Amino acid sequence: MARPRKCRRICQMPRTTRFAPEDGGAGEICMSLDEFESIRLIDLEHLQQEECALRMNVARTTVQTIYLSARCKLAEALVQGKSLRIEGGDVRLCERSGGCCPDVCDAHCRCGERDCALCDRPRKDS
Numbered sequence: 001m002a003r004p005r006k007c008r009r010i011c012q013m014p015r016t017t018r019f020a021p022e023d024g025g026a027g028e029i030c031m032s033l034d035e036f037e038s039i040r041l042i043d044l045e046h047l048q049q050e051e052c053a054l055r056m057n058v059a060r061t062t063v064q065t066i067y068l069s070a071r072c073k074l075a076e077a078l079v080q081g082k083s084l085r086i087e088g089g090d091v092r093l094c095e096r097s098g099g100c101c102p103d104v105c106d107a108h109c110r111c112g113e114r115d116c117a118l119c120d121r122p123r124k125d126s
Contacts, residue, residue, distance in 0.1 A: 005090045006057070006058055006062075006090075007057075007090050007091065007092050008034040008037070008056045008057065008058055008066075008089065008090060008091050008092075009055065009056050009057040009091070009092055009093075009094055010033055010034060010036075010037040010056070010091045010092070010093060010094065011037065011040075011055065011093075011094045012040075012093075012094075013033070013093065014033070014036055014086045016086075017085060017086045017087060018083065018084070018085050018086070019077070019083065019084045020083035020084070021081045021082075021083070023081070024083075025081055025082050025083040026080060026081050026082055027080070027082045027083070028082055028083040028084070028085055029073050029076055029077045029082050029083070029084050029085070030073075030085050030086075030087065030088070031070060031073050031074075031084060031085070031086045032086075032087070032088050032089030032091075033086065033087065033088065033089045033091045034056065034066055034089045034090070034091050035066055035067075035069055035070035035073065035089070036070065036086045037056060037091075038052060038056070038063055038066045038067040038070050039067070039070045039071070039074070041055060041056070042063075042067055049063045049064055049067070052067075
């Protein structure tokens with residue numbers, strides 16, 4: 001029996017969920033919300049895969065798989081002129097309003113709280 005998929009944490013929903021070429025495109029690619037989050041964290045926020053994994057509450061190897069899938073989908077949409085739709089996936093939105101982790105409290109915890117509910121580790125200075 002296969003192991004159940006772990007729900008992935010995302011910090012924010014995409015502002016736009018559909019991108020399409022001006023001519024309408026030659027098909028459509030669907031990117032999941034966790035794939036979108038991996039692109040946002042690694043490429044936009046410049047996090048390492050380990051930091052991304054902590055934020056998403058999954059293993060680093062899982063982030064690597066999610067990220068590779070997302071990059072392949074982006075490339076296919078750009079190169080082949082396909083529309084890109086972002087939706088679905090086993091995700092839960094972070095409990096913090098306005099996105100997560102604005103302050104760095106140490107190398108493992110980015111939430112600024114005494115005990116980190118995001119990565120389940122206490123701050124080093126506590």
